[in-house]
Amino acid sequence: MSLLIVALLVLAAATLGLRTTAVLLSPRVHPLLRLAAAFALGWLFVAVILELARSYRVYELGLGLLLSLSPVGVFDLVKWGFRWRRGGIP
Secondary structure, eight states: OOHHHHHHHHHHHHHHHHHHHHHHSSSSSSSHHHHHHHHHHHHHHHHHHHHHHHHTTOHHHHHHHHTTTTHHHHHHHHHHHHHHHHHHHO
């Protein structure tokens, strides 16, 4: 995979992870710990989705689905950064 596709997959993982940890973790959890958990959980989601798409022989469809989440990843990371600087809950 090219570096651009990997970067877009990182953003997709950030989106999936940040939105999931917002529901699963308590607001009292430290923001950096939430970010680390978000990336770990996001990468798990990305790996499962790509493996499932590969097993059904629609890998390009799964990759396209994840890449369509990348712009939202930029938004989620910027939002997390602003809230962390203000001392709010990400």
